[in-house]
Amino acid sequence: MSNINNINSEVNNSSFKDIQNTSYPAYIGMDTHKQTIVSSIASPGRSKPKYLGEMVNDPKKIKKFVENLSKKYNGEVLLFCYEAGPCGYVLYHQITSLGHDCMVAAPSLIPVKSGDRIKTDKRDSQKLARYLRDGSLTSVWIPGTEQEAIRDLTRIRGDFKSNETKAKQQLNSYILRHGHSWPVGKKRWNKGFMSWLENLKFKHPWQQIVLQEYINAVTDASKKLNEIHKYLLQAKVNWSLSPIIDSLSALRGIDTLAAMIIISELGDLTRFTHPSQLMSYLGLVPSEHTSSTRRRLGGITKTGNNVARRMLVECAWSYRYPARQTAHIKRKSKNASNYAKEVSWKAQKRLCARYQTFTQAGKDTRTAIVAIARELVGYVWDIAVHEMNKLNNQNAK
Numbered sequence: 530m531s532n533i534n535n536i537n538s539e540v541n542n543s544s545f546k547d548i549q550n551t552s553y554p555a556y557i558g559m560d561t562h563k564q565t566i567v568s569s570i571a572s573p574g575r576s577k578p579k580y581l582g583e584m585v586n587d588p589k590k591i592k593k594f595v596e597n598l599s600k601k602y603n604g605e606v607l608l609f610c611y612e613a614g615p616c617g618y619v620l621y622h623q624i625t626s627l628g629h630d631c632m633v634a635a636p637s638l639i640p641v642k643s644g645d646r647i648k649t650d651k652r653d654s655q656k657l658a659r660y661l662r663d664g665s666l667t668s669v670w671i672p673g674t675e676q677e678a679i680r681d682l683t684r685i686r687g688d689f690k691s692n693e694t695k696a697k698q699q700l701n702s703y704i705l706r707h708g709h710s711w712p713v714g715k716k717r718w719n720k721g722f723m724s725w726l727e728n729l730k731f732k733h734p735w736q737q738i739v740l741q742e743y744i745n746a747v748t749d750a751s752k753k754l755n756e757i758h759k760y761l762l763q764a765k766v767n768w769s770l771s772p773i774i775d776s777l778s779a780l781r782g783i784d785t786l787a788a789m790i791i792i793s794e795l796g797d798l799t800r801f802t803h804p805s806q807l808m809s810y811l812g813l814v815p816s817e818h819t820s821s822t823r824r825r826l827g828g829i830t831k832t833g834n835n836v837a838r839r840m841l842v843e844c845a846w847s848y849r850y851p852a853r854q855t856a857h858i859k860r861k862s863k864n865a866s867n868y869a870k871e872v873s874w875k876a877q878k879r880l881c882a883r884y885q886t887f888t889q890a891g892k893d894t895r896t897a898i899v900a901i902a903r904e905l906v907g908y909v910w911d912i913a914v915h916e917m918n919k920l921n922n923q924n925a926k
């Protein structure tokens with residue numbers, strides 16, 4: 530029961546509230562920086578936003594600022610806004626904890642006038658206040674504290690994986706530059722390969738030291754990555770969305786790690802009323818340029834969450850082969866619901882057949898895989914929404 534309560538606390542935050550259709554006595558736009566916050570306020574109507582000034586980006590100063598505005602408007606709920614950026618959601622959580630609403634705007638979707646060539650903090654805050662009042666801003670989804678913690682863990686795993694890959698590339702380049710190469714077709718980075726590396730001989734002792742340092746870099750990076758994997762598995766046990774992770778693991782190509790990355794980045798998928806919205810959010814839909822009778826389709830838009838998109842594309846590669854219920858799939862889906870297992874088998878039959886259709890029609894392999902990933906999103910949405918609704922229904926009882 531405690532896990533279900535955690536789910537509701539993560540889902541029912543003000544990011545799900547329809548603030549665009551709510552009237553407020555004042556709209557405050559804030560241009561945030563590491564050290565300062567510049568703010569402006571817009572009243573209902575069409576009057577020009579009023580510049581409020583600059584303050585230090587400090588929790589005490591922010592609290593005093595919000596409380597003074599609240600007193601001015603007799604304690605009514607106000608709407609604040611700032612752009613999503615490197616400072617995260619600390620300001621959002623502080624404002625909402627003080628009893629007011631806050632929107633974190635998507636920077637790429639803020640309207641821009643092509644003829645406006647002057648950009649200052651004051652103008653930016655006034656622009657945010659005006660667009661906030663007009664309803665012209667698009668809010669990003671705000672993760673809960675638990676959600677953000679899991680996402681930080683999956684993202685540091687991605688950073689450590691990049692470090693490991695870079696270290697391996699540097700080591701491979703070094704030995705190749707000096708005339709050493711591992712036999713083609715034999716696996717790398719196992720005990721045999723590492724033993725071969727350690728036994729390589731160079732003409733100069735300094736080169737031997739360089740080799741050992743490269744080996745140590747790979748070993749250290751792999752060790753850190755393995756530790757993060759252990760932390761992820763530990764975090765998954767007590768995560769409120771753990772049942773959804775188990776059910777998504779029933780899908781071919783998606784294991785526990787992939788499911789955790791996808792859900793930690795996307796959160797509660799019930800906020801998408803149709804899978805096509807999720808496909809668009811992930812940037813997996815074709816771009817289009819239409820003018821009069823001319824219509825031109827391009828590659829995918831690549832907007833939205835690139836971490837989840839990249840993971841889904843990687844998972845889609847497993848659908849190149851014929852549909853089958855392997856021992857590996859049965860093993861990783863042992864904790865999945867029956868509904869998830871049924872959807873998984875339907876996904877296999879359709880997506881494997883779709884890949885064959887694409888390739889037989891002469892489509893490029895990468896184009897076919899992206900198309901498979903786009904359809905895979907629909908099955909991910911179906912399972913995640915079904916499991917979330919089931920958990921919410923259990924809690925309601």
